[in-house]
Amino acid sequence: MSSPQYSSSADAEAKWLKNQIIPELVKNGKIRNKDDTAMDVDKFQVTDISVEFIGAQEAFMLTQCYRARIAYEYKGAAEELKLFVKKTPPMPEQIFEAVSFKALFNNEILAYEKIIPALEKFGGVSLNTARYYYGILNNNSAIVITEDFGANGWQLTEDKFGLCIAHTLMAVKYLAKFHALGFAMSHTNKEQFTQLTEGLMESRYGRDEVQDKWAMTLECGLERVIQRAKEYFEEIPEQFLENFRELLTQPMAYGRQLVKPKEPYITLCHGDYLRNNVAYKYGKGAGISENTPLDIMMFDLQTLRVSSPMFDLTFFLALSTVTDIRQPNYDQIFKTYCQNLKENYEKFAKQPLPQYLSPDALIREYIRFLPHSILITSAFLLEMVEPHGQSGEQMLNAKPTREEVFQDIMHRGGDIVDYELANQMLELYQLATQYNVDVFAK
Numbered sequence: 001m002s003s004p005q006y007s008s009s010a011d012a013e014a015k016w017l018k019n020q021i022i023p024e025l026v027k028n029g030k031i032r033n034k035d036d037t038a039m040d041v042d043k044f045q046v047t048d049i050s051v052e053f054i055g056a057q058e059a060f061m062l063t064q065c066y067r068a069r070i071a072y073e074y075k076g077a078a079e080e081l082k083l084f085v086k087k088t089p090p091m092p093e094q095i096f097e098a099v100s101f102k103a104l105f106n107n108e109i110l111a112y113e114k115i116i117p118a119l120e121k122f123g124g125v126s127l128n129t130a131r132y133y134y135g136i137l138n139n140n141s142a143i144v145i146t147e148d149f150g151a152n153g154w155q156l157t158e159d160k161f162g163l164c165i166a167h168t169l170m171a172v173k174y175l176a177k178f179h180a181l182g183f184a185m186s187h188t189n190k191e192q193f194t195q196l197t198e199g200l201m202e203s204r205y206g207r208d209e210v211q212d213k214w215a216m217t218l219e220c221g222l223e224r225v226i227q228r229a230k231e232y233f234e235e236i237p238e239q240f241l242e243n244f245r246e247l248l249t250q251p252m253a254y255g256r257q258l259v260k261p262k263e264p265y266i267t268l269c270h271g272d273y274l275r276n277n278v279a280y281k282y283g284k285g286a287g288i289s290e291n292t293p294l295d296i297m298m299f300d301l302q303t304l305r306v307s308s309p310m311f312d313l314t315f316f317l318a319l320s321t322v323t324d325i326r327q328p329n330y331d332q333i334f335k336t337y338c339q340n341l342k343e344n345y346e347k348f349a350k351q352p353l354p355q356y357l358s359p360d361a362l363i364r365e366y367i368r369f370l371p372h373s374i375l376i377t378s379a380f381l382l383e384m385v386e387p388h389g390q391s392g393e394q395m396l397n398a399k400p401t402r403e404e405v406f407q408d409i410m411h412r413g414g415d416i417v418d419y420e421l422a423n424q425m426l427e428l429y430q431l432a433t434q435y436n437v438d439v440f441a442k
Contacts, residue, residue: 010051013085017068018141021134021145022422030133041072047071048076062395063088067148072263078368082148083133093140103201104302105142109135110300112146115268118196123348127178138363146299154279154297163207163275166330167293171278171316172337174296175270179201179309181343182267183357189348197268197306204271204303205256212393216402218251220409221378225421227410232422236429243440244425248375250336258372259307264356265365265403271303273312275320310362310369313337318373323423338362367437370428378421382413422428 003235025031029038048071053064063086070081088101096102112132120127130146157167186193226241248254270277277300280293304309317333326333338359345353355361388408400408433441 002152010053013066013068014049015052017051017058017070017085018049019072021408022072025133032075034079043074043075047073048286055432057386063100065149070431073399082151084130084146085146086144088140088142091140096140098207099428100203100206101142102137103203103206105135105137105144106199106201107203107304108144108300108302109137111304112144114199115196115304116301118192119185119268122185122192123181125177125181127181128174128295128423129301130297130299149279149297149299149417153281155282157275159275160387161275161320161381162325163320165325165332167280168317168321168325168329168333169336170280170296171273171320172313172333172339174278174298175273175309175312175316176337176340177344178270178298178382179267179312180341180347180403182269182306183309183341184345184348185437186266187351187354190389199306200306203257203305205252205259207252210362213398213405214398216405218248218375220406222248222251224376224410224418225425228422229425230420232419233426233429236426239423240429244371244428247371251274255372258369262308264354265310266306267309268313269305269307270298270301271305271307271312272300272315273298274324276300308365308369310365311372313375314366314369315376318370318424319384323420327423327427334359334363363431364435364437367428367431367435368439370424370431371439374421374424375427377424379409381420382409382417385413385416388412 022031023041023044026039026041026044031039033039048069050069051066052068053066064087065084068083069083070083072079072081088096088105112129112135116127117131130149130378132146134143134145157163163171166393182193185196222245226245229236229241230238250373278296278298280297281295282290283292283294341357341362342353345357345362428439431437
């Protein structure tokens with residue numbers, strides 16, 4: 001198949017799909033007939049293609065993404081196919097690796113082609129991921145094509161951040177099921193689990209050298225957390241905040257050490273399990289509200305990793321729930337996760353849940369990962385609350401001054417972000433104190 005191309009022209013993308021991608025997908029059986037049989041490429045005719053680019057106002061992304069509607073005729077019958085296309089912008093190979101595109105697309109292609117199918121077969125379940133059509137990874141470019149799951153009734157929540165409790169509980173149930181599958185396979189067939197996941201690459205903490213802007217963003221985000229915690233909550237000791245600062249002074253080294261697989265907490269994690277990477281189906285009919293979620297799926301599998309399940313759970317709650325939902329419902333949320341982890345693990349592994357996966361043990365692991373989720377929140381929550389509106393290409397090419405980054409990271413998102421960061425810091429302090437967990441231990 002052809003090498004990936006990149007274009008800002010809908011016409012050029014439509015031509016590329018029509019002439020190069022679609023015929024090959026039909027030929028190799030990826031695009032199939034309604035009865036799931038292969039189609040004769042000579043009897044398949046594309047009649048129209050429309051392309052709709054996805055902008056920064058819909059989702060934060062560094063890639064170029066668009067939805068494509070393909071109208072076609074097969075043996076005289078008119079049909080339609082809807083695809084989601086993700087491409088990297090043009091860049092030198094060294095930049096391609098510096099922003100982790102090599103690792104990200106390697107992981108996503110591996111996830112769709114091998115890992116997810118193997119997990120589903122092992123557990124006899126469906127994980128509701130998007131149907132995969134095509135993926136390619138070159139030295140400085142990459143493409144992944146899946147179905148446009150929106151065509152099948154899946155929807156992202158309208159709010160850019162802050163899930164309600166119903167959406168939150170459904171998301172943690174799914175997450176627990178996913179983690180349970182990984183634990184069960186690892187415990188019952190360690191060799192298969194290792195072979196399946198050994199090709200995953202570190203997508204976030206693979207190198208100490210980071211772009212100046214990202215390094216400044218993390219530094220300023222850390223400062224904002226500490227300053228706002230001081231302003232909002234006098235009960236947090238000064239020494240606790242200084243210890244927090246010291247812990248995260250070298251964020252890449254800290255993150256790499258934290259997420260490194262450590263027994264006994266080794267399972268498969270999504271790595272970026274957030275509101276914008278899950279979609280829901282909603283209820284219709286008598287007695288069911290149209291806002292009631294009935295099912296959930298996950299997508300964007302670029303950050304898959306083997307790590308602690310609390311990497312995903314702390315990350316999700318920090319960036320996808322707000323204080324006024326998370327704090328009063330925390331016990332229910334955590335209990336729901338733990339119950340579903342136990343039920344699914346014992347179903348898949350056919351053995352009792354180990355003690356180290358009990359709620360009493362997991363809460364300590366959860367607390368250990370909280371500093372990481374707070375740091376990431378300080379860099380990304382402001383984008384959800386007040387998007388900058390730049391495309392991925394514009395972001396990669398931007399060269400702001402240190403002062404510009406400081407003013408942006410310290411103030412964007414206003415009181416909403418300040419309140420959330422301060423409260424996450426309070427939660428860390430209260431939980432660490434309550435359970436006597438030293439989160440600053442080296």
